[in-house]
Amino acid sequence: MKKLICLSMVVLLFCTSCKKFLDEKSNQNQAVPETLVDLQALLDQYQVLNYVDGNAAEISTDDVYLNDADLGARPENERNMYTWQRSNIFLQDGNEWFYNYRAINRTNVVLEAIAKIGKTAGNAAEWDNVSGQAYFIRAKNHLRGLYIWGNAYGEQSPSDLGVPLRLGSDFNVPSVRATVAQGYVQVVSDLQRAVQALPLKAVHVMRPSKPAAFGLLARVYLSMRKYELAKLYADSCLSLKADLVDYNSLNAAASYPIGQFNVEVLQDSYFTSPMLNNARGKVNPALYALYEANDLRKVVFFSDNKNGTYGFKGSYEGNSNFFSGVAVNEVLLIRSECLARAGRLSEALADLNRLLRSRYKKNTFIDRVGNDQQAVLADILLERRKELLLRGLRWVDVKRLNMENAGISFSRSYKGVIYQLKANSTGFALPIPERVIEVAGLPQNP
Template structure:
């Protein structure tokens, strides 16, 4: 009997507002057994089904809400979002289900592509088609690796322990009538991730897998695959390979960190800048509709846009002119219409009178600018700045605090609108980890990193969730949550456990 697992994500449409996986995308092929007769069929499936399945909005929104990136805005907030913001996590939480759903959906679609590609006789293909066939497999396997890395990072209690419990593993298309698989050790999932990444890095070629005129950053290029590998090995605690791949991503991409003049253009999608890989939005053969700014606002990214969540005052204060000469990130991430209580936090209505509007995703510009595009931007999956910060983290692991400080200072210097005269000196690993977390908090806010950053480094840095008093309308709630808390691993969704008795729940959620 084939080892096929039951995965809720493949068969049920979740109610999460961030999940649009039930929508049939342009060029999607639903009957793979019939249509996989040519390389063009594989290309259509990659573009119409696999790439559109990649959607990290669940991770981005959950991270911003659960950690210390946002506070309540002026508009109404749903009960489920209030519970997440107040650190209520259990097996029925939609946040965990949405994340589980979207990533297993990627995996299953990749498994379909890989399985049905066997229907094509590779040996009879032309030289050109052979190269395209191979490159399609490269993209598919790299995307599967990305999905498994994401699942492991959220649902494994400790990615640095190969014997810790990981997630369910399959390389075949899902079938609900067959074997229900248990979760396996991290080492088994790691073996597949590393096999996929090695295949992708070894076999990547320049054959086009696109069906249209998409920009190069909207598809995985080899430096972007290096970036996936760098993030994976960093999460896993493999410093040698994390450093190797982060360095390769930086040095082979031909890109450089965006200076203050160029930095705004990468967020309004008018220039690539330092982006290694982004998901093209709006809709096309390589993407789906995705109003990313609607995670925090309703109509537009200004004070009149019916703001549901605004930037935490504490996060704003960490960005606001902390760099000599000014920080370009303040200008880019915060809309100019934001409302500031000049007496904050001693004014009469500090939460209502202080509305810091998130504008990191300001809507499309240029030829795509329109009223319908005010909440829609490409999703930035990997940027050079993350690679520099991974290299800083690895340097601390290696005991090289000078290099770690240099890497962090490079980011700060590039984001400074003036000169960055002061050098950075670390005298302990704990201080270095805390400063790296601080820079990641600034640079990568609203990109889905903070939760995993705290899970990975928070204990060593002595840092946990650190909120402002007025991020919530209940002033009696705790403002901190230590990174050692069990909720820094997500629960396996209850529907998955009910359908598959072989699946073991994570500690703290029984």
């Protein structure tokens, strides 16, 4: 039994933060979380739940590149990830798998404890809020795992393996990779529970709310290519909150012009990456060239390195961390794309134009028009590319668009060697950390 527990701790890497909380409570003669206040405290440890989103999905895309000197100075695993190698791309400990499942375990602890507290007339609102937060966070982390370690969702490949679905805190339950389809079913189920339980407005956007859960459901269904449902949940989100930041009101010359917790943010979370920050990471020149002269994103998002290259400064965190939460601009673009795919072009363009009016210099933007479905859709996808860079969304966007025959491939060079990741390659499902495979016996991605 001791061997099994130790093995589970290595593979699942769940218990560190929860143990710390429980140890603190034991000093007050309380060894387990017993009240809703205790459970909310578990969910308010933002360094465990909000601020540990992984960077693998962004390092693996084409938003940013490194020159040979900067890449050569990075650790071997980061160089391997950057060039799409099939081994040694994650650290052995403290890696993306660890942070993902540590957060999931935290939510399972909360959900098991809240079931013992019970819901009453007196605590109903607080009880619902706490449980809704736990379901939201569990769904978000399982979803991120599917994006990184699973293939694109596709009904023609129901046996594709995704990630283990951990729905309880018992370390003795072995981890088994569920299929991609099963993973999405679980994510949707958890988010539907969250939608029912969460309040219309959270006390702070570091906690999820009903609009945030609707927005995340729209993201889920978009990545499943279930566009009618994605549009439905985007509608629900935007009917509750649809504020946009007018970029004309920003100081584009600031080091980080966009403030943290701004009015567009529905739920705040972020990832860090020394490899991608603007001291090393250079914005893809082809991406930078997409922005027109009067597009304020060209100066709000990018810092001029004075040597023909540009860094990214447009994070919704207001600093060098990379925003990966849920925001109104993403949901608006989801709805616009889904409307275009349904042939509702005037409505799709209305959403797109509303967004872009807040992004261009005042009185310079001319509304986009069109009656060709493919042209309108292409325009919306281009603006999605320009608006949502460095949020951890490009990776899954490419995977799902390649299922629509987009044929998007990546190419990079390092020390004169060209590396490629071809459209629909198995390389779009990153290898699971070797230590997890070794100890747990999970099947590795091909």
